[in-house]
Amino acid sequence: MKRVRIANGQGFWGDSVDAPIHLIAGGPIDYLGLDYLAEVTLSIMMRQKLRNPQAGYATDFIDFIRRALPDLVAKNVRVVTNAGGLNPKACREKIFEVARSLGISGFKVGVVEGDDLLARLPELVARGHALKNMDSGEPVASVLDRVTSANAYIGARPVAEALDGGALIVLCGRVTDTALALGPLVHEYGWAADDWHRLAAGTICGHILECGAQATGGNFTRFWEVPDLWNVGYPIAEVETSGEFVVTKHPGSGGMVTVDTVSEQLVYEMGDPSSYLTPDVAADFTSIRLAQEGTDRVRVAGIRGKPRTPFLKVSASYLDGYKAAGQVTVSGPRAIDKARLAAEIVWKRLERAGVTFAETNRVTELLGVSGVLPGILAAPADPPEVVLRLAVRDNDRGKVDRFGKEIAPLVTAGPPGVTGFAGGRPKAQEVVAYWPALLAREEVESRLEVSVEAI
Amino acid sequence: MARVALTARVPLSRIAHARSGDKGDASNVGLVADSAARYEVIRREVTAERVKVHFAQVCRGRVERFEVPNLLALNFLLHDSLGGGGTASLLTDAQGKTHGQGLLEMELDVPEELL
Numbered sequence: 001m002k003r004v005r006i007a008n009g010q011g012f013w014g015d016s017v018d019a020p021i022h023l024i025a026g027g028p029i030d031y032l033g034l035d036y037l038a039e040v041t042l043s044i045m046m047r048q049k050l051r052n053p054q055a056g057y058a059t060d061f062i063d064f065i066r067r068a069l070p071d072l073v074a075k076n077v078r079v080v081t082n083a084g085g086l087n088p089k090a091c092r093e094k095i096f097e098v099a100r101s102l103g104i105s106g107f108k109v110g111v112v113e114g115d116d117l118l119a120r121l122p123e124l125v126a127r128g129h130a131l132k133n134m135d136s137g138e139p140v141a142s143v144l145d146r147v148t149s150a151n152a153y154i155g156a157r158p159v160a161e162a163l164d165g166g167a168l169i170v171l172c173g174r175v176t177d178t179a180l181a182l183g184p185l186v187h188e189y190g191w192a193a194d195d196w197h198r199l200a201a202g203t204i205c206g207h208i209l210e211c212g213a214q215a216t217g218g219n220f221t222r223f224w225e226v227p228d229l230w231n232v233g234y235p236i237a238e239v240e241t242s243g244e245f246v247v248t249k250h251p252g253s254g255g256m257v258t259v260d261t262v263s264e265q266l267v268y269e270m271g272d273p274s275s276y277l278t279p280d281v282a283a284d285f286t287s288i289r290l291a292q293e294g295t296d297r298v299r300v301a302g303i304r305g306k307p308r309t310p311f312l313k314v315s316a317s318y319l320d321g322y323k324a325a326g327q328v329t330v331s332g333p334r335a336i337d338k339a340r341l342a343a344e345i346v347w348k349r350l351e352r353a354g355v356t357f358a359e360t361n362r363v364t365e366l367l368g369v370s371g372v373l374p375g376i377l378a379a380p381a382d383p384p385e386v387v388l389r390l391a392v393r394d395n396d397r398g399k400v401d402r403f404g405k406e407i408a409p410l411v412t413a414g415p416p417g418v419t420g421f422a423g424g425r426p427k428a429q430e431v432v433a434y435w436p437a438l439l440a441r442e443e444v445e446s447r448l449e450v451s452v453e454a455i
Numbered sequence: 456m457a458r459v460a461l462t463a464r465v466p467l468s469r470i471a472h473a474r475s476g477d478k479g480d481a482s483n484v485g486l487v488a489d490s491a492a493r494y495e496v497i498r499r500e501v502t503a504e505r506v507k508v509h510f511a512q513v514c515r516g517r518v519e520r521f522e523v524p525n526l527l528a529l530n531f532l533l534h535d536s537l538g539g540g541g542t543a544s545l546l547t548d549a550q551g552k553t554h555g556q557g558l559l560e561m562e563l564d565v566p567e568e569l570l
Binding site: 221376 | 487512527555
């Protein structure tokens with residue numbers, strides 16, 4: 001029976017640079033999904049592209065290609081990634097350049113475009129698309145002059161189309177993480193656009209894979225049960241034509257695949273389990289059946305789906321003021337009292353200088369005494385040391401920078417035992433905030449473009 | 456004759472495991488029981504109201520609860536819990552990554568035969 005082996009070697013922007021290499025070397029896989037975009041990464045790429053028209057994609061991916069291209073071509077491991085960012089065609093040119101330098105040719109790279117809506121926003125708003133913030137309900141018009149990127153999440157169809165065209169590597173921008181798995185399955189099995197149950201199965205497969213090692217023992221509650229977590233194998237799904245699949249990992253790698261590790265990943269960032277919405281389908285997580293069918297092998301079956309919605313999610317980013325954070329370590333007797341005094345000193349000195357922050361725009365955390373989970377974990381009454389962390393946010397950059405100058409004086413003009421102030425004054429950073437919205441899907445889908453080119 | 460059920464007060468970590476992350480300014484906490492019998496205990500005991508009280512100093516909004524019996528799981532959305540969420544937040548845990556671990560500290564009465 002035919003099985004398609006899909007792996008994920010990059011769960012997020014900043015994940016292990018070696019994981020995809022080990023997936024290619026550690027055993028047979030057919031497809032490798034790689035996610036390089038966090039929610040606001042495209043905003044950073046937009047600025048890079050404005051400075052340099054050849055920039056605006058994930059440069060980490062080029063480092064990967066330089067290491068892996070000979071094996072990808074030799075083993076015909078096909079890569080699907082969002083590394084194209086805002087400039088997938090420039091990314092393709094760079095890949096071809098790397099290929100030429102390695103003396104490799106005879107493969108194709110596909111590019112999916114049409115997710116970038118930034119230039120179209122004013123026109124979309126003018127035609128009555130409010131693009132209301134899904135959290136606050138505000139229309140995007142209220143921040144239109146501060147928007148730095150706007151991209152629609154696209155689904156598996158264009159990915160499949162690029163693979164149909166023979167692409168060894170498919171470069172997308174803002175594609176859903178789940179489409180990195182579902183795209184190859186639609187290509188391999190030809191699942192119809194209204195085959196809701198199978199599309200849901202491929203989507204849930206993508207959800208299990210999308211955070212890399214979180215399916216195979218990473219971030220698992222009972223960490224002491226996980227063997228060789230340092231050498232954790234990233235997840236692989238063996239998918240059958242019915243949509244049933246087995247989650248596994250390469251033999252010899254660390255970590256583990258159990259019903260428990262897969263369950264934890266299924267409930268990760270799940271929302272309403274009966275209706276997990278993607279551009280392709282509404283997947284029903286309450287239909288999933290899990291069974292351990294062998295060591296490091298979990299079978300996933302029974303998945304049902306419902307029709308997709310008429311909307312696509314849009315992920316926009318906008319400038320929302322400035323922020324800065326600074327911290328010191330406070331050690332010795334009465335560390336908590338000293339840390340509290342140090343915080344009070346900073347806020348009072350700023351107030352004396354005429355610099356005040358709204359209560360919601362400043363944070364005082366005592367780390368080491370349940371500062372991250374206040375009121376939940378019992379903290380020791382007199383710990384030997386605590387970390388004092390202060391942070392502020394404001395639309396006035398000057399105020400935020402002024403805050404940064406008030407941390408260092410604590411060392412000499414504060415309580416005793418204050419140390420660990422390294423790295424200079426905290427500087428104001430722009431806050432690039434996230435704006436999730438919905439848009440009628442035909443506005444995007446009518447303009448999607450897939451191109452496949454060979455070298 | 457009335458049957459006396461013996462129970463012990465234990466942290467949730469004795470009968471379940473959890474994982475959390477962010478959904479905008481809400482944190483998403485998934486709680487998975489270690490057996491069907493234990494699922495019935497968490498379904499009965501770990502109500503949205505109790506979770507709201509447990510996270511009183513973290514969660515400023517409402518708590519939504521979803522049941523996922525096929526996975527022996529409950530899924531919670533803790534609204535307004537991340538100081539604005541994502542990049543805008545000033546908190547160390549701007550993504551709610553520790554909230555699952557925090558939920559496992561909740562104490563509840565569990566029949567002794569399930570421990």
